[in-house]
Amino acid sequence: MSADGPALLELSGVTRQFGGLRAVSNVDLSIARGEVIGLIGPNGAGKTTLVNVITGVHRASSGTVRFDGTDITRLKPYQAARRGIARTFQIVQPFPEMTVAENVAAAAMFAGAAAYGSEANAQALEHLRFVGLADIAHSRAASLTLAMRKRLELAKGLAMRPKLLLLDEVNAGLNATEVDHALHLIRAIAARGITVLIIEHLMKVVLSICTRVVVLHHGELIATGDTKSIVKDPRVVAAYLGRRYGAADSALRGVPNG
Ligand SMILES: Nc1ncnc2c1ncn2[C@@H]1O[C@H](COP(=O)(O)OP(=O)(O)O)[C@@H](O)[C@H]1O
Numbered sequence: 001m002s003a004d005g006p007a008l009l010e011l012s013g014v015t016r017q018f019g020g021l022r023a024v025s026n027v028d029l030s031i032a033r034g035e036v037i038g039l040i041g042p043n044g045a046g047k048t049t050l051v052n053v054i055t056g057v058h059r060a061s062s063g064t065v066r067f068d069g070t071d072i073t074r075l076k077p078y079q080a081a082r083r084g085i086a087r088t089f090q091i092v093q094p095f096p097e098m099t100v101a102e103n104v105a106a107a108a109m110f111a112g113a114a115a116y117g118s119e120a121n122a123q124a125l126e127h128l129r130f131v132g133l134a135d136i137a138h139s140r141a142a143s144l145t146l147a148m149r150k151r152l153e154l155a156k157g158l159a160m161r162p163k164l165l166l167l168d169e170v171n172a173g174l175n176a177t178e179v180d181h182a183l184h185l186i187r188a189i190a191a192r193g194i195t196v197l198i199i200e201h202l203m204k205v206v207l208s209i210c211t212r213v214v215v216l217h218h219g220e221l222i223a224t225g226d227t228k229s230i231v232k233d234p235r236v237v238a239a240y241l242g243r244r245y246g247a248a249d250s251a252l253r254g255v256p257n258g
């Protein structure tokens, strides 16, 4: 973990209300450059909402978000993207009538990482090669399997040339072979120097790639630490791991019990 220097992302007292519901409550979190942070917690804990606040999809009800030295609390999604924040969506939704390559080029243009036309298309092919989708670059996005759509999400994220990449359940619904491939890709992305925050239910994934883990429960950050201390933390076991795995031991092996 590179904890030196100013944080890349700094959340202070971030709260997001939906009517009477506090989906994210007073979250303080600092992420250093080069970290691969796991964000875990039960369904409804506020993980996706936190990503939405960081990316400007939802504005924080209170608190501040600082990124790379500037206050981005009030930025719109395309402005956050242009500053270097990219994300994938839990519910993958490519433009179905566009080709796979056109979807990636659109992401690059959204983030201002490429000009229109041939530059964006050339970059798109490069990112598709990286995620293993070059062969179907010119197929309609609607024809992709779930695993391919998840890889397309990664290619779109990379096309935005991010400093910070937020991955929202990129492995959900994938089989073991597909998860291994995704793990390999995420490692390669981190090796490029991109800071990664990954929302993930598979503890096997969290334990094998994350430098640090953050746990949300009812919108509150209840624990943060390295993977070893997190799986032993009684509050985390009670709020999340115990329910999913029965014991921290089986969590270490990544074997869900239901
Ligand atoms: N746009 C929204 N409007 C109203 N409530 C929302 C909205 N988005 C999320 N929520 C609520 O906020 C809580 C946290 O949701 P979410 O961030 O999706 O959790 P997670 O990703 O951890 O499963 C849930 O109770 C959810 O129903």
Ligand SMILES: [Mg+2]
Binding pocket: 047, 048, 049, 090
């Ligand atoms: Mg979610």
